[in-house]
Amino acid sequence: MKPLDIIVCVKLVPKPEEVTVNAETRTLDRAKARSALNPPDMNAIEMALGLRERHGGTVSLLSMGPPFAAPYLQVGLAMGADHAYLLSDRLLGGADTLPTSLALAKGIAKIGEWDLVLCGEESSDGATGQVPQGIAEWLGCSQITYAMDLSFLPDGRLRGEREIRGGHEVVAVPLPAVVSVKLAVNEPRFMDMERRRNPEAVTIWSAADLGVDPKWLGFEGSPTVVGAVWQAKSPERQRQFLDGTPQEKARLLAEQIRRML
Amino acid sequence: MIPSAYSPEEARGLWVFLEQEAGRLEGVALELLGKGRELAQARGVPLTGLLLGQGVEPAAREAIAHGADDVVVADDPLLAVYTTDAYASVAAQVILDRKPETLLLGATPNGRDLAGRLAVRLRTGLTADCTGLAWEEGTGLLLGEVSGFGGGVMASIKCARHRPQMATVRPGIFPPPSADPDRAGRMEFVPVSLDAAKIRTEILERVRHEGVDITRAKVLVAGGRGVKGDFAPLTEIARLLGGEVGASRVACDLGWIGRDRQIGQTGFVTRPKVALVCGISGATQFTVGVKDAGLIIAINSDPEASIFEEADLCVVDDLFPVLEALIAELRGAA
Numbered sequence: 001m002k003p004l005d006i007i008v009c010v011k012l013v014p015k016p017e018e019v020t021v022n023a024e025t026r027t028l029d030r031a032k033a034r035s036a037l038n039p040p041d042m043n044a045i046e047m048a049l050g051l052r053e054r055h056g057g058t059v060s061l062l063s064m065g066p067p068f069a070a071p072y073l074q075v076g077l078a079m080g081a082d083h084a085y086l087l088s089d090r091l092l093g094g095a096d097t098l099p100t101s102l103a104l105a106k107g108i109a110k111i112g113e114w115d116l117v118l119c120g121e122e123s124s125d126g127a128t129g130q131v132p133q134g135i136a137e138w139l140g141c142s143q144i145t146y147a148m149d150l151s152f153l154p155d156g157r158l159r160g161e162r163e164i165r166g167g168h169e170v171v172a173v174p175l176p177a178v179v180s181v182k183l184a185v186n187e188p189r190f191m192d193m194e195r196r197r198n199p200e201a202v203t204i205w206s207a208a209d210l211g212v213d214p215k216w217l218g219f220e221g222s223p224t225v226v227g228a229v230w231q232a233k234s235p236e237r238q239r240q241f242l243d244g245t246p247q248e249k250a251r252l253l254a255e256q257i258r259r260m261l
Numbered sequence: 262m263i264p265s266a267y268s269p270e271e272a273r274g275l276w277v278f279l280e281q282e283a284g285r286l287e288g289v290a291l292e293l294l295g296k297g298r299e300l301a302q303a304r305g306v307p308l309t310g311l312l313l314g315q316g317v318e319p320a321a322r323e324a325i326a327h328g329a330d331d332v333v334v335a336d337d338p339l340l341a342v343y344t345t346d347a348y349a350s351v352a353a354q355v356i357l358d359r360k361p362e363t364l365l366l367g368a369t370p371n372g373r374d375l376a377g378r379l380a381v382r383l384r385t386g387l388t389a390d391c392t393g394l395a396w397e398e399g400t401g402l403l404l405g406e407v408s409g410f411g412g413g414v415m416a417s418i419k420c421a422r423h424r425p426q427m428a429t430v431r432p433g434i435f436p437p438p439s440a441d442p443d444r445a446g447r448m449e450f451v452p453v454s455l456d457a458a459k460i461r462t463e464i465l466e467r468v469r470h471e472g473v474d475i476t477r478a479k480v481l482v483a484g485g486r487g488v489k490g491d492f493a494p495l496t497e498i499a500r501l502l503g504g505e506v507g508a509s510r511v512a513c514d515l516g517w518i519g520r521d522r523q524i525g526q527t528g529f530v531t532r533p534k535v536a537l538v539c540g541i542s543g544a545t546q547f548t549v550g551v552k553d554a555g556l557i558i559a560i561n562s563d564p565e566a567s568i569f570e571e572a573d574l575c576v577v578d579d580l581f582p583v584l585e586a587l588i589a590e591l592r593g594a595a
Contacts, residue, residue, distance in 0.1 A: 014410070016409075016410040016413060016545075016546075017410075017413070017544075017545070019410045019413065019414060020413075021414055028414065096386065097377070097380065097381075097387060097389070098263060098380065098381060098384070098385075098386065098387075099263070101381060102263075102381075124410070125409055125410055126409055128387070128389035128390065129373055129377070129389060129390070130373065130376065130377035130380065130387055130389050131377070132377070133345075133373075133374060133376075133377025133378040133381070134377050134378070134380065134381040136345075136378065137349075137377075137378050137381035137382055138381060142345070142346070142461040142462060143345055143374070143378065144462075145370065145373065145374045145377075146370045146374075157463075159465070162370070163370050163520075164343075164369075164370050164371060164467070164469070165282075165287065165369040165370055165371065166469050166470055166473070166474070166521060167467070167468045167469035167470050168467075168468055169464055169465075169466060169467040169468070170464070170465040170466040170467075171462050171463065171464055171465060172462070172463045172465055173461050173462050173463075174461055183527055184510075184513075184514050215262055215263075216262075216263045220262060221262060221263055222386070223262075223263070223265065223384075223385055223386030223420050223421075223422065223423035224386035224387070224388060224418050224419065224420045225418070225419060225420075225421065226416050226417070226418055227397070227404060227416070227417040227418065227419050228416065228417045229414060229415070229416045230414075230415050230416075231413065231414060231415070232408060232413055232414060232415045232545070232549065232552075235552070235553070237557060237570070237571055237572055237573050238572075238573040238574070239569060239570065239572060239573070239575060240573065240574055240575060241569075241575045241576075241577065242574060242575065242576050245586075246578060246579075246582040246583045246585070246586040247586045247589075247590075249576050249578065249583055249586070250583055250586030250587040250589070250590045251586075251590055252574070253537075253558060253574065253576070253583075253587055253590075254587060254590040254591055256556065256558070256573075256574060257480070257502065257535050257537075257556070257558070260534045260535050260555055260556045261479065261480070261502070261534060261535065
């Protein structure tokens with residue numbers, strides 16, 4: 001088999017527990033939240049590096065985000081990726097899945113040679129999980145979503161084990177292909193400190209570099225808009241603490257459970 | 262702006278994609294029919310089911326009994342098992358022809374596989390993984406309620422100028438409607454012209470486990486890190502109460518139990534009558550999956566565990582002695 005050129009799409013996300021809703025403006029307050037590479041994307045990077053070890057080739061990272069995402073991409077480079085590209089432009093901001101997947105597809109095409117695109121299952125902020133399928137559609141290639149394992153058949157097709165509701169299936173698709181990697185299917189490796197000390201440069205492209213009508217990108221290119229934002233609230237709970245021995249507590253629990261059924 | 266394939270002025274009707282497995286409707290398809298019936302009525306439009314498969318006429322009848330006014334059926338051997346290419350091609354063709362205003366799909370692995378692909382093909386907006394649906398007052402636009410940031414933040418999303426306005430909906434959110442076998446509805450078979458050579462995915466193997474579906478359990482006995490890998494007492498309590506065992510993401514990550522039992526943001530959102538939460542600290546990521554339970558009982562040895570903020574009955578104690586006592590208590594009553 002010939003060496004593989006793999007592109008991994010990654011995203012910088014605010015740490016979920018540090019994002020709050022400003023009750024007055026009803027907007028997200030991300031200012032205090034620290035950022036990190038989207039955890040599911042780490043599984044995609046790990047899978048790409050594993051495939052490169054077996055088949056040779058290159059692993060490139062591609063992200064869309066603010067300029068301060070560049071140092072985070074260097075974390076991926078320190079894990080072992082060969083190149084990193086960042087699509088960064090105000091015109092790309094506020095994008096929903098349609099323009100996001102378009103911009104990433106254009107970025108992938110601009111990188112040039114590629115056989116396989118890997119994405120994390122979903123981002124921990126927006127959690128739509130719909131971008132990989134969108135990229136595949138813009139690129140007109142086959143897709144495998146929720147992949148737990150990837151390998152190659154003797155005829156060169158990509159073999160993927162993927163999740164289905166209440167089970168799994170094994171599929172084969174021709175390359176090139178776009179794959180979303182099921183969360184937590186592997187243990188992402190640590191950074192190589194040697195590589196961390198001498199970080200590769202991140203290539204930064206603007207919207208104009210993508211050769212798309214800017215009206216198709218970012219907020220302006222997004223069919224959906226956010227109507228309202230609010231902090232999730234659970235129903236008020238009784239928060240009644242039980243006293244006594246385990247037996248006494250169990251008796252009370254059994255009583256209360258039976259009352260509900 | 263990227264224009265959608267057709268405009269709001271041309272669009273009409275509420276459609277639900279009817280995911281099926283071996284000719285039987287998936288649970289989420291029934292749930293969508295129930296909610297869809299309510300939404301269609303409120304807006305004064307018909308509710309149409311979109312059903313792709315092979316030999317699915319009984320499933321079409323099942324859909325009508327559960328609330329569909331009509332069912333558009335594409336029946337073909339190449340649709341027997343879901344593949345992205347075949348399903349996206351047929352669905353897009355039917356949608357471009359009939360121009361529904363709204364299209365709802367279940368947020369199952371295949372429902373999402375299809376929705377993401379279809380939304381781009383139709384150049385339209387998609388609100389993913391909704392936990393609520395409503396019509397916006399005044400505009401009549403679909404408002405999809407979604408959660409983000411581990412479930413801590415909610416937002417409503419709408420799609421103003423693109424059609425169909427698409428949304429995927431989490432399984433287990435809406436109650437399945439009861440069936441009325443005498444309900445009248447129309448079945449319409451559309452011609453399918455698929456070229457086998459253009460379906461790039463080949464299914465080599467397919468395994469469905471005997472269906473545990475924790476979104477339907479009346480009682481959920483959930484375990485996390487604190488169960489230390491031993492789900493036996495939880496399983497016994499679930500059995501005694503006619504419920505199911507669930508788990509936190511950590512317990513699944515550690516391989517103690519299957520992902521089909523994972524509760525929370527990245528697992529299933531459930532709404533049991535009783536949730537017995539054992540040895541789970543209570544991160545939002547988890548609690549979003551049980552917050553609508555009737556009664557939440559938390560057992561944890563750490564009095565500071567945040568799960569107690571979200572519980573009705575709080576037991577600060579070592580887990581296993583309490584569980585053993587509860588088993589004895591429940592057995593005694595049986």
